Amino acid sequence: MPWQNPKHLTDALAAAAREHDQQAAAEQCERVIERARRDDQPFPFEQAKLALEILRAERMFPLMERLADAFLQGGQRHPRIRRQYAQALLDQGRISSAFSVLEKLVADTARKDARENAEARGLLGRAYKQMYVDGHGEAQRRGSETLRLAIRHYHDVYRKSPSDYLWHGVNALALVRRAERDGVQLRGLPAAATLGEKILELAHKLHARTKAGDPEACWNSAAAFEAALGVERPDEVRLWLERYLSSEGLTAFELASTRRQLVEVWQLDAGVGIGKEVLLLVETKLLGSRGAKVELKPGGLETRAASLERVLGDTSYLPIGWYRRGLERCARVARVETELDPDSGFGTGFLARGSDFKTSLGSTAFLVTNSHVVSADGVANALRPEQALVSFKALDAAQGRRFKVKAVRWESPPDKLDCALLELDAAVDGCGDSYPLAAARPVKDETARVYIIGHPKGGTLSFSLNDNRLLDYDERLLHYRAPTEGGSSGSPVFNAEWQLLGLHHGGGKDIAKLNKEPGRYAANEGIWIEAIRQGIR
Amino acid sequence: MAHVTFVHGILNKAAPEELVQLWRRGLAEEDGFDLGTRGVTSSMVYWADVLYDKPLVESAHAESLEAAAEAGEVEAISMEWRDELRGEERELVEGLARELGYDDVGEQDPPPPGPQSGPTLERVPLPGFLKKRIMAHLLRDVHHYLYNVDFSPRLGARYLVQDEIRHRFVAAIEEAAKQPGPHVVVSHSMGTVIAYDCLKRVASCPRVDALMTIGSPLGLDEIQDALAPEWTKLDGFPGERVAKRWVNVYDGLDPVAGFDGNLANDFLKGGLPSVEDIHEPNWGKWRHDISKYLRGARLRERIQFLLS
Numbered sequence: 001m002p003w004q005n006p007k008h009l010t011d012a013l014a015a016a017a018r019e020h021d022q023q024a025a026a027e028q029c030e031r032v033i034e035r036a037r038r039d040d041q042p043f044p045f046e047q048a049k050l051a052l053e054i055l056r057a058e059r060m061f062p063l064m065e066r067l068a069d070a071f072l073q074g075g076q077r078h079p080r081i082r083r084q085y086a087q088a089l090l091d092q093g094r095i096s097s098a099f100s101v102l103e104k105l106v107a108d109t110a111r112k113d114a115r116e117n118a119e120a121r122g123l124l125g126r127a128y129k130q131m132y133v134d135g136h137g138e139a140q141r142r143g144s145e146t147l148r149l150a151i152r153h154y155h156d157v158y159r160k161s162p163s164d165y166l167w168h169g170v171n172a173l174a175l176v177r178r179a180e181r182d183g184v185q186l187r188g189l190p191a192a193a194t195l196g197e198k199i200l201e202l203a204h205k206l207h208a209r210t211k212a213g214d215p216e217a218c219w220n221s222a223a224a225f226e227a228a229l230g231v232e233r234p235d236e237v238r239l240w241l242e243r244y245l246s247s248e249g250l251t252a253f254e255l256a257s258t259r260r261q262l263v264e265v266w267q268l269d270a271g272v273g274i275g276k277e278v279l280l281l282v283e284t285k286l287l288g289s290r291g292a293k294v295e296l297k298p299g300g301l302e303t304r305a306a307s308l309e310r311v312l313g314d315t316s317y318l319p320i321g322w323y324r325r326g327l328e329r330c331a332r333v334a335r336v337e338t339e340l341d342p343d344s345g346f347g348t349g350f351l352a353r354g355s356d357f358k359t360s361l362g363s364t365a366f367l368v369t370n371s372h373v374v375s376a377d378g379v380a381n382a383l384r385p386e387q388a389l390v391s392f393k394a395l396d397a398a399q400g401r402r403f404k405v406k407a408v409r410w411e412s413p414p415d416k417l418d419c420a421l422l423e424l425d426a427a428v429d430g431c432g433d434s435y436p437l438a439a440a441r442p443v444k445d446e447t448a449r450v451y452i453i454g455h456p457k458g459g460t461l462s463f464s465l466n467d468n469r470l471l472d473y474d475e476r477l478l479h480y481r482a483p484t485e486g487g488s489s490g491s492p493v494f495n496a497e498w499q500l501l502g503l504h505h506g507g508g509k510d511i512a513k514l515n516k517e518p519g520r521y522a523a524n525e526g527i528w529i530e531a532i533r534q535g536i537r
Numbered sequence: 538m539a540h541v542t543f544v545h546g547i548l549n550k551a552a553p554e555e556l557v558q559l560w561r562r563g564l565a566e567e568d569g570f571d572l573g574t575r576g577v578t579s580s581m582v583y584w585a586d587v588l589y590d591k592p593l594v595e596s597a598h599a600e601s602l603e604a605a606a607e608a609g610e611v612e613a614i615s616m617e618w619r620d621e622l623r624g625e626e627r628e629l630v631e632g633l634a635r636e637l638g639y640d641d642v643g644e645q646d647p648p649p650p651g652p653q654s655g656p657t658l659e660r661v662p663l664p665g666f667l668k669k670r671i672m673a674h675l676l677r678d679v680h681h682y683l684y685n686v687d688f689s690p691r692l693g694a695r696y697l698v699q700d701e702i703r704h705r706f707v708a709a710i711e712e713a714a715k716q717p718g719p720h721v722v723v724s725h726s727m728g729t730v731i732a733y734d735c736l737k738r739v740a741s742c743p744r745v746d747a748l749m750t751i752g753s754p755l756g757l758d759e760i761q762d763a764l765a766p767e768w769t770k771l772d773g774f775p776g777e778r779v780a781k782r783w784v785n786v787y788d789g790l791d792p793v794a795g796f797d798g799n800l801a802n803d804f805l806k807g808g809l810p811s812v813e814d815i816h817e818p819n820w821g822k823w824r825h826d827i828s829k830y831l832r833g834a835r836l837r838e839r840i841q842f843l844l845s
Contacts, residue, residue, distance in 0.1 A: 322568075440576025443538075447558070447573055496565075496574040 010050045017058050021481070023509060023522030025055070029063050033070040042075035052084040056091070057251045064088040079109050079116040086123055095127050102127065118157045122168050125153030129175060133264040144184045151175045155189060162202055166223040169199050173230045174265045181267070196231035200224055203240070218247035222258060229266060234274055241278060245285045255286040325498045326451065326463065330394035331431045333492065335455045336373055337389045337402070345458030346383060347373030348490040349390065349422065352500070353434035354409075357421070357536040365434070366409060367422040368532075369490030370505045374420050376408035390424060393461045397430035410536055417476070417527050417535045418505040435492065437529055438499040441473055450480045450526075452504050454491030471523055472514045476531045478502045479514055479523040493526040502526035539720070539844045540713040541572060542745075544582040544706070546726025546752070546827060547674045547793070548611065552592040553583040560723075563831030570841060577844060578716065582709045584702045584731070588678060590691045611670045614677060622680075625763075630680050632759040636795055639672045648822075656789070656796040662822045668792075671823075675793060678727050679754065682734075683763045699734075706735045707742045719746040721843045725827045726793050729753035730760060737775040738767045744778045747843040751786045751836070752825045756803055757795050773804035774811045783812045784839045786830060788819035815839060 009032055016024035032051075036043060048071045055064035068085035082105050089098035102124045109117040128150035132143060151172050158169035176192045179185075189195075203224030210217040225240035244250070244258075259282050262268045268275035270283075332352075335345040349369035354361025367390055375382035385405040392398040404425040411420040442448040448470035453463040471479040478493060478501065493502035507524030543560050550556050561579060565571035572579050585592065622630055634640055638658035646665025661668055681688055685699035713720050722745050724732040729750035735742045754760055761768055774783060787798020801812040817833035819826065830836060 438574075440538075443573040443576060443578050445573060496571050499574075 007047060010047050010054065013051055013054045017054050022058075022060060025058065025060060026063055026522075029055075029067045033066060036070040036074035039074060042077075043071050045076060045078045045081070048076050048078075049080055049084070052081070052088075056084070056087065057253055059091075059253050059256070061088050061091045065092065079105060079113055079120070083116060083120055083123065086120070090123065090127060090130065093130075095130055098123070098127050118160070118165060118168070121153045121157050122165070122171075125150045125157075125168070125171060128153065129171065129265065132175075143182075147175060147179055147182070147184050148186065151179070151186065151189065162198065163206065166199060166202055166206070167219060169195065170223045170226045170230075173199060174226060174261065177230055178265055178267070193231055196227045199227035200231065200236065203227060207243075215249065218244065218250060218254075221247060222254075226261070226266075229274070229278075237274060237278065241281060245281060250285075252286060255282060258282055259286060322498075326453075326494075327394075328432060329435065329492070329494065329498055330453055330461055330463075331392065332428075332435065333394065333453045333455075333461060334367060334390045334392050334403075335458070335461070336369055336383070336490065337391060337458075338383060338387050339389060340387075342389065342402070345455040346388075347458075348454035348488055348504075349373070350453075350490075350492040351428060351431055351434070354421075356434060356437060357533050361409070361421075361536075364423070365428060365431075367405075367424055368492075368503060369420055369422065370414070370418045370503065371411045371420040372414045372418055372505070373490045374405065374408065374422060375411055376420075377411055377413070379414060385422065388422075390422075392428060392431065393455070395428070395431050398428060403428065412532075412535055414505070417532050419503055419527060419532050419535070421536070435494075435498075435500040437533075438495045438497075438501045441478070441501065441528065442470055442495055444470070444472060449496050450478070450501060451494045451496070451498070452488060452491045452524075452526075453494070454488035454504065456488050471521070472517070473528060474514045476528060477514060478526040478528055479511070480526070481523060500529050502528050503532060538716050539575075539577045539718060540716050541577060541579045541840070541844070542582060542709050542713055542720070542722045543579065544722065544724035544728030544732050545585065546724075546728045546825075547678050548585075548671070549589040549593050550583070550585040553581055555592075556583065556585075557581040560827070560831065563828050564837060564840070567832055569832065569837050575844075578713075580709055580713065582702075582706045582728070582731070584705060586690065586694075587696045587698055587701050588681065588688065588690055611667060611674075613670055614673055616673055616677070618677070618680075618686075626680065626684050629683070629759045629763055630676055633676055633679065633757060634672075636757055636759065637672050637675070637792065639669070639676065642668050642672075644669055658792050661792055672792075675727065675754070679730060679760065682727070682730065683760070702731055703735055703739055706731060707739060710735075710743050710745060713745075714743040719844055721745065721747045721749065721840065723749045723751070723840065724753075725751045725830070726753070726825065729755055733775060734764060736778040737764070737773075742778055744780050746780050746782075748775070748779045748783045749786065749836075749840065749843065750783070750800070751827065751830050752791045752794050752819075753785060753787065753798060753800065754793050754795060756797055756800050761803060768804075770803055771805050771808045774806035776806055776811075782843060784815060784843065785812050786815045786817045786833070786836050786839070788817060788824045788830075790824045791819060792823075793825045813839075 009028055012028045013025055016028065032043070052064055052068055055067065065085065065088035068081060068088055071081050072085060082101060086098045086101040086105065089101065102120050105120040106117060106124065109120060128146050132146045132150060135143065154168045154172040154175065158165045158172055162169055173192060173195045176186065176189060176195065180192065203220050206220045207217070207224070210220060221240050221244035225237055225244050228236035228240055259279070262279060262282065268279055270276060270279040332350050334349045334351070336347040336349050337345055347369055349367040351365045352368050354364045354366050371377070371379050372382050374385060374388045376385050385408050388405045390403040390405065391401065405422045406425045407423045409421045409423050412418065446469070449468045450470050451463055451468055453461065455461055469481045471481060473479065488504055489506065491504040492500055493504050495501045504524065504526045509522040510520050511523045511525065512520050543557060545556060551559065557579060560581065561572050619630055642658055642665050644666045648662045648664055649660055658668055658672065680686070681698045682702060683699065685697050687695065688698050689695045722732050722736070732748060732750065733755055736745065736748060783804070785798065785800045787794050789798065790796060791798055799814050801810045801814045804812050815835050817830060817836050819829045821829065
């Protein structure tokens with residue numbers, strides 16, 4: 001049966017993307033995937049391509065992979081869809097799988113479809129590049145050869161038609177420079193300076209021909225800025241970077257790719273030379289994009305805030321004072337770990353002054369977390385207090401130190417307030433003032449936002465500045481769409497003024513709506529801090 | 538839940554929903570406070586469409602006159618209506634024009650040299666044509682409101698200006714009164730005249746807890762005379778419908794406030810001063826912008842106090 005109105009999918013996806021409603025996007029895709037399994041007609045190419053582009057721009061790679069796979073299985077085997085499938089694999093780090101798709105695609109498009117062949121070869125170059133910079137397993141053993149293969153794929157495409165494949169040329173240049181730094185010998189390639197100058201010259205010509213809003217203008221500026229890096233011309237770097245960052249329609253995905261390239265391939269350091277300006281500008285712009293999150297490494301808090309203020313001044317993309325307050329909140333956030341697996345986190349917690357909950361608790365700082373993270377009452381799967389270790393990853397004064405839990409002073413079970421107040425074995429110095437408590441909950445409208453700082457997947461301390469819509473609340477619970485992952489349990493939930501609003505405790509794809517609203521939705525859930533205060537009293 | 542009702546001022550504006558967001562953002566940016574985040578609902582008594590054809594599209598300029606002026610968004614309006622006025626209406630407009638220095642400024646006047654503006658319209662560092670345009674809007678808007686002019690801003694729409702705007706104001710206050718409160722009216726420029734008029738002179742208007750006027754022309758004699766007999770110097774405070782406080786925020790170089798925004802002496806309550814005048818410096822070439830007033834620390838502190 002022919003597909004009726006496939007445009008409905010892309011319209012619905014685009015609408016979900018505008019709202020950054022990942023659940024709505026996933027539901028649309030699941031409908032198509034289900035239908036594609038049963039249907040005998042391939043999904044129309046143009047709409048399939050567009051749907052995958054939307055998912056990629058939203059960085060929804062697993063869904064992109066599943067949808068592309070469904071299109072391919074349904075008979076839509078256009079080279080472009082195969083390439084997008086490979087991109088989804090690559091973006092999830094599934095390099096071996098991507099290789100098999102791309103090598104077949106290169107063979108199938110040779111002498112038949114020059115454009116797709118070139119793009120597939122470019123992706124092969126990207127796969128080798130990723131293997132080289134990741135530097136593990138077989139790739140590490142064959143490091144030099146992997147790098148040469150990456151350069152060869154990129155440069156072969158570029159050299160056939162430089163103005164059409166500027167991007168491939170820039171990647172070749174970045175890797176040639178990397179080879180120089182790593183002492184890898186190359187043969188049969190122009191010198192990096194020659195390559196860079198040629199790319200810059202082409203970029204200037206292309207820039208004169210494109211209009212400001214054209215997608216080509218964005219890519220051209222990105223290529224030129226990297227080429228300027230390659231020939232070490234700081235003024236040109238700044239010029240092209242500014243053009244690139246002010247391009248219309250620049251997505252979080254593209255910015256994240258740029259950042260990865262700068263860090264992993266160019267090896268720029270945010271504290272050294274041109275890296276100070278370039279990385280901070282790219283990262284700050286990235287923070288203003290949907291789907292972005294901030295990751296904080298130990299000891300980087302003050303440096304990062306100070307550098308941002310120095311570089312961006314009053315003309316920043318974000319209000320720096322607000323961002324800085326968010327960074328300051330990180331100092332009191334801790335990762336809850338276990339002795340058995342101290343390198344990864346079990347949950348999150350944060351320090352709060354006892355008297356904020358009950359006057360008799362005084363000025364002592366307690367670690368607040370979920371009772372399903374640490375419990376003395378034997379909550380299933382929770383750590384016993386003696387098993388838990390607490391470390392403050394963003395607190396310079398506490399680096400390398402793990403605190404123990406002396407006692408659980410109060411707790412409420414997961415089906416009530418899911419909260420535990422932990423007394424630590426020593427005072428935590430230098431973590432700043434206790435969080436101000438939100439006096440009221442935000443007005444429920446489409447502008448209401450929350451911000452969560454935690455250790456998603458038990459990893460690096462991070463928070464997302466975007467897509468954090470507050471959906472609803474009642475006298476106990478807060479529902480929001482802030483992106484969280486496992487390990488965020490016990491994170492502080494803040495309002496837009498960085499006042500403490502709640503304690504994050506979970507979420508899911510199928511949560512009952514609050515206030516007797518009919519239906520269920522995908523949401524994350526926190527406990528309102530006032531409900532906890534009342535519970536403790 | 539606390540509520541703030543905003544009332545905007547002279548000149549055309551962005552669409553209502555956009556305008557209320559701009560005011561909220563104005564209070565929130567640069568380390569301010571966000572009403573929504575604090576659980577305070579807000580609404581806007583929107584009246585620009587009663588006197589203007591269609592909303593401004595470019596929101597970035599919608600509440601910043603300097604930006605709007607640079608973008609050529611202060612439209613010229615006909616002042617022919619002024620020639621047809623008689624009696625007390627003519628006295629009001631001529632008196633206001635005189636007090637504001639409207640006729641002393643020429644269309645071709647260049648901006649006065651130097652960064653300092655002084656306490657006359659001539660000293661405002663904007664080109665003459667722009668000052669004339671802005672003051673023309675003020676004269677027209679005030680006159681058409683106070684004298685309930687039958688006005689058509691566009692094809693197919695016709696309003697008795699005062700009746701229509703009073704109706705909107707009262708409806709907004711009634712809606713907000715459904716909430717437990719506190720309820721604060723925050724008005725700017727011509728919006729302060731509307732708020733005062735309704736709270737002092739419209740019997741059907743519900744009570745509010747507090748009133749804030751910003752950059753208000755209520756200190757001008759001609760406007761006070763037009764608000765009589767309800768207004769008197771000794772009992773001008775709208776205590777009938779303002780339960781607690783009236784805070785007036787002004788900049789001494791705000792042209793719309795007649796370069797003297799102090800109201801306490803002219804709106805006594807039983808002969809006693811009751812209006813709290815707050816001097817909040819505005820800045821730049823046009824010291825009447827609400828976007829700049831809303832960034833003022835003292836203004837923000839007083840709004841939070843009134844909501845507490």
